Amino acid sequence: MTRKFGWFLAGGLLVALLLAGVVSNFASSSPDGLDATAREGCTFDANGEITGGTCIAQREQAHQMADSPLADYGIRGIHNSALSTGLAGVAGVLITFGIGAGGFWLVRRREQKAA
Amino acid sequence: MDAQAMHIANGIVNGPVSAIFVVVAVAVLAVCVVKARADLDDRLAPMAGLVAAFIFAVQMLNFQVLPGVSGHLLGGTLAVILVGPWVGALCVSTVLIVQCLLFADGGLTAIGLNITNMALLGTAAGYLLVAGLLRVLPKNPGGLGVTAFIASVVSVVVASQGFVLEYALGGTTQLSLPWISGTMAGTHVLIGIGEGLIAATTVATVARVRPDLVYALRRFRKPVVLEEAAA
Numbered sequence: 001m002t003r004k005f006g007w008f009l010a011g012g013l014l015v016a017l018l019l020a021g022v023v024s025n026f027a028s029s030s031p032d033g034l035d036a037t038a039r040e041g042c043t044f045d046a047n048g049e050i051t052g053g054t055c056i057a058q059r060e061q062a063h064q065m066a067d068s069p070l071a072d073y074g075i076r077g078i079h080n081s082a083l084s085t086g087l088a089g090v091a092g093v094l095i096t097f098g099i100g101a102g103g104f105w106l107v108r109r110r111e112q113k114a115a
Numbered sequence: 116m117d118a119q120a121m122h123i124a125n126g127i128v129n130g131p132v133s134a135i136f137v138v139v140a141v142a143v144l145a146v147c148v149v150k151a152r153a154d155l156d157d158r159l160a161p162m163a164g165l166v167a168a169f170i171f172a173v174q175m176l177n178f179q180v181l182p183g184v185s186g187h188l189l190g191g192t193l194a195v196i197l198v199g200p201w202v203g204a205l206c207v208s209t210v211l212i213v214q215c216l217l218f219a220d221g222g223l224t225a226i227g228l229n230i231t232n233m234a235l236l237g238t239a240a241g242y243l244l245v246a247g248l249l250r251v252l253p254k255n256p257g258g259l260g261v262t263a264f265i266a267s268v269v270s271v272v273v274a275s276q277g278f279v280l281e282y283a284l285g286g287t288t289q290l291s292l293p294w295i296s297g298t299m300a301g302t303h304v305l306i307g308i309g310e311g312l313i314a315a316t317t318v319a320t321v322a323r324v325r326p327d328l329v330y331a332l333r334r335f336r337k338p339v340v341l342e343e344a345a346a
Contacts, residue, residue, distance in 0.1 A: 023176060032121050032186050
């Protein structure tokens with residue numbers, strides 16, 4: 001890996017860390033296109049539980065990983081919402097980069113014709 | 116705290132249909148791994164890791180598209196342009212698996228559905244559009260930006276219709292399919308426009324700084340005859 005390419009990777013990673021760590025706190029908290037469609041027709045209480053009506057999300061079940069320390073893009077135990085979201089974002093970027101780069105490195109095409 | 120759920124949750128589509136799509140996703144991803152190996156050299160591997168990390172970051176940035184409705188980038192088109200279709204589908208899948216297992220976003224039972232829509236359908240549609248558009252549009256940052264924008268809009272709408280298909284096959288409720296299809300298409304055109312702007316800015320920036328790192332500029336220009344011969 002050349003030094004120039006190393007700088008490009010570092011720069012790209014820094015942008016991703018800033019987006020996930022800082023800008024993420026300015027993201028819209030409205031449900032996304034899928035979720036909004038799924039909820040349409042039902043009524044919800046303050047906790048987001050369905051109280052009535054008919055909608056796609058009616059039979060939705062809890063997530064198996066709901067107890068993950070990073071569940072719902074926050075770090076469990078950190079109550080400052082901006083800090084919690086930001087740190088979860090930073091963790092996610094680093095973990096995704098690690099798994100992605102590591103995985104792709106393992107299956108990459110080895111340089112042929114070494115001899 | 117915002118409890119952002121951005122992908123299909125458990126229980127929206129029944130167990131058998133969800134299981135079928137797990138099988139579909141695993142089978143297609145296996146093909147992607149085999150095909151991706153030909154593309155993945157010492158440089159594309161870390162680049163693909165960066166693309167996955169970038170997509171993870173930008174997926175956290177929900178933007179408002181209508182009152183009470185937001186959207187976020189899916190990333191298929193962006194990945195296709197920067198790292199190619201096979202590696203690109205694997206990048207988006209990596210993001211979805213990390214989100215599901217660590218961030219409780221997108222049901223574990225629904226992982227096949229989410230991968231099929233966003234990583235496979237979205238990426239395939241993005242690839243077809245990008246490959247077609249780059250035959251006519253200039254291969255410079257501007258042309259690449261326009262390509263990314265158009266391909267993103269189409270790709271996001273196609274991905275949204277993937278959900279409609281899955282719901283038609285195994286939805287746990289019986290709501291009107293035309294209504295779901297229309298609502299999903301309508302909001303996802305708007306989300307696609309947002310994604311298109313982000314993807315266009317990103318690929319045009321990379322094309323300006325390091326055009327040699329843009330897969331679409333290197334590989335879609337001419338067939339790589341040397342590689343075929345060496346294989």
